[in-house]
Amino acid sequence: MLTRQNYYQEKRSEIKRLVLQILSDLAKMTDHFEHYLKQPTKENKNFILDNENYVDKNEKRIEKHILEIISLEQLDTNEIKWLLSMNRIIRELERVGDQLTNIITISDVIDTDVLRPTIKRFFHYEQDMIRWLTQGIETNDAAKLQDVIAHDEHVNHLNKETYQQLVDRINEKEELTESKLKIVIISRFLERIGDHLVNAARTYREMIEDYK
């Protein structure tokens, strides 16, 4: 019996591999973040920024693959939907990378000791979300993707809590440092990370369901 290697299938697998690679880079960035907050050295900062560069590069590579596939083959609706979903997912993931670098840019000048506990609490949930999203995409597991979506509730709650703490401080006329004010902005970035992960999970879950 003859066997064949189809170019479209090769490209499709490559796209999925690159999406998983982006997720792996994002996981590395969040893992390293705590290390960076403990020791905000140039090397630690560069490690995170380098990973963000990989995310951007892989996003562009995926876009290129998608464009190429569309220009070569007349695809059926499901396949087009798969490609569009992947395109949407990488945009969401690229924004996660952006938000992480935004936090670095802001936290550059403030006391990381103040920031560390907040980020740690957010990452406690978001690292799980990245892991489940990876598993969900890798094995087309809708349940794992649903876990990501459900977990967003905790992230939103944390964000609200951070706001409330600031409001309480204002009400109690406590001294507000620059660091404490910036936590609110960072909290917003962290909350957005959760939203992007949820959007990615939702897009992939819908795509799996349509494929069935």
Place this chain on the structure above:
Amino acid sequence: MFSSILGFFGGLGIFLYGTYVLSNSLQKVGASKMRKYLATITNTRIRSMLSGVAVTFFLQSSTVTNILVVGLVGSSIITLSQAFGIVLGSAIGTTLTVQILTFNIAQFASIFIFIGVIFIMFIKKHAWRSIGQISLSIGFIFFGIGLITSSLEPLGENEQMLEFLAGLSEKPIVLAFIAMILTALMHSSAAMIIIGIAFITSGVFTLPAVLPLVLGANAGSTLPVVISSLASRIEGKKLALFYFLFKSTGVVFAMTLLTFITDWVSLLPGSPERQIAHFHTLFNIAIAVLFFPLLPWMAQLFQRLFPHQEEEPSFNIKLDDNLLEVPEEALISSKREIIRLADMVQKNMINQLKSFIDGTHSAESIHDIEKVIDHSYIEIQQYLLKLGQRDLTSTQSNLEVKLLNILNDIEHIGDMVVRFLNKAEEIGEKNIVLSRKDERQLKELLFHIEQTYANSLTAFKYDDRKRARKNIQTQSVINQFEKDVKFEHFNHLIDKHEYNPNISAVYLDIINQLLQVYHHTMNISRTVLGLI
């Protein structure tokens, strides 16, 4: 006695099967790499000889090495003199296997068989399964040797048999002749020499008696090569004749000096079994050294004996069934023939369509080309289907699928062109006059077809995926062109108040046939890219 004979044949069978599977497995793993290695490293005679030793030892088959060399000479990648160097080296390479087999290796057979079975049965990864197959075949070879040796031992106690064999050992020429015939039948000189060594181990033969057997095995190994070359290409014939000449010259020379050689071999180190293996290696090194300085001269002589044949005026497919033994080479050969066919279609069919429209080229000659395409298509397809029945690697299988697809597209192009000719001839028959614009657009479409075909063919020749991709991405231009041509044609008819349905039917039929040609031409690029 009866059980000894059964054991002997069983052992021989297992040994031969082991060598067959081992060579096939190694070929699958390394034939492609070895071909590239031979093509790049054999720039001097000495290097070609050494690479012949290495490649043959790695592939465990001088036949496979020779087939690779035939392909390389046929593609003018190496010279005949270098090819002869590789053949000399391959003769030495096969003796290294016998060297290994004369050690007491039968005791390790079970380990190799066990490892092989574990890898094949319990590991899913293809690479490990291949290693398992290699291990299992080595185990079979070792086990076969053990069985041959143990089954011959009782013969040493059978007086009648000893008497018969003693008589035979006094007739070295007869013994050499028998060994030659048996080697040719078994397609394995190693098997014959291993039997000779087993005779020594079991005390049936002495060392001097086995030497003619080794020489006969060396001569016998050339016979299958010579016989199979009768149906092969000219390069195959040259190499087979050279192989036969240098081996048989050496054998005749050694047979005349047998008395001196016998005294000299007994001085070699090791047991009599090892001495036989040393003799086999040294004999092949000696004839290689003897012929090595003569290689350029011999290459010239062979060029004169087999002069380069001018390309025949009629197109004939040149595919060699012997190459099917080495799928890598058979695929290269098939691709070369499909390219030749595609080149011919480009030159004599596609590029002549404009001249046909202008009335300067006859339809008849293009019809003749279509017959050649049909005939060649059947021949190449049959060859590829035969090849598909072999155990191909996934890369080879993928290439075969691509070749079958491209061949099919070329055949369809021929059919579509003929239909186009038939439709175009209706223009004259029905006294239809096409407008200047229609004629111009027809020629523009032909230009696109020529371009696309040329790009697809180049992409196929050089496996140029980038060019194939670019070619496919131009398709939207033609899709729009098709719509524009039809739209403008209808508008023109309305403009001229022309209501003759024949004009439209014939013109649009012509355009549609050409678009079919275009689509099949584009399919070639798709296949090259891997959209299969």
